[in-house]
Amino acid sequence: MDHGIVWTKGAVGSPAAGPEDVLRLVRGAVRGEPGGRVETLVAECRMCGAGEDEFEVAKGECFCVGCCIPLGVTDGDVCRSSRRWRLEPSEVPLPPASPGPGFEPADLPRCPAGHDVFQVGVALSFTAEGEVRGISVGLRCPVDGAVCLYIDDARVVSYAA
Template structure:
């Protein structure tokens, strides 16, 4: 069974639809902490530059190249963020998502409330059906825990390091790739 959830009417055209998508993501993210630092962006795949995604089993998959974007863990290189996280399992949607008209491909906006050291505190994911303009709050301000991933080359001594995924930032998801390399524990010493 898929996630149909609550959908609201939205503009059918590109610029107005994109603005509605970003606005809903920002409003949802800032509900619990209106003064916390945050970022909001429209998702674009860094590998193939597609801007449409399928939402299935708690993950977003690029419609162009089928690669996952990293919603549950923040580790995939296509998802924005400086540090990986673990999305609380109870907040990850189960099954496949489709709009009331049965469409399964969406434009996506994400919003992250950030901690003072710029780690993801909460994650919001909003979907917009490009066919009918409907909007859906897919992940609503889900809490995250800081996670660390094992790496071979960048071991910090404890076998963990914070990975730094890349993302395409900007009002339309366009812009330069933002890339940070994992920090070594012995850096600067």
């Protein structure tokens, strides 16, 4: 159940510091590809539009608190230019994903203060050919600024749907 989420205080533990600290975290976690590049972004809901940047997290995926639509970190929706993908763990296991509908309480990460809604930082590692090869996802509690690495440099395997 515990796959090693380690929470740290963000920049001076301040909620006002903003999501830059979670971007730094994911940028440091993702492995760059030779000749490639790494892009980082703060996730926003595509359905709700700009400004909706808070997500509930379960089963390795992030769900918009406004409309419950998944962000698509597990299947590639998060990156519009990419084909569909699935994730494979690198050195670190992927977050637990329970089978079937409904969330197990153990699937739901919470910050040390018990909050369960997060801003989501994503780092994508692109090859020199522009294909996504790796992803890291970090969570940031907007209330108290705690951050953690949720997906640690997973390998992206693209497939034709």
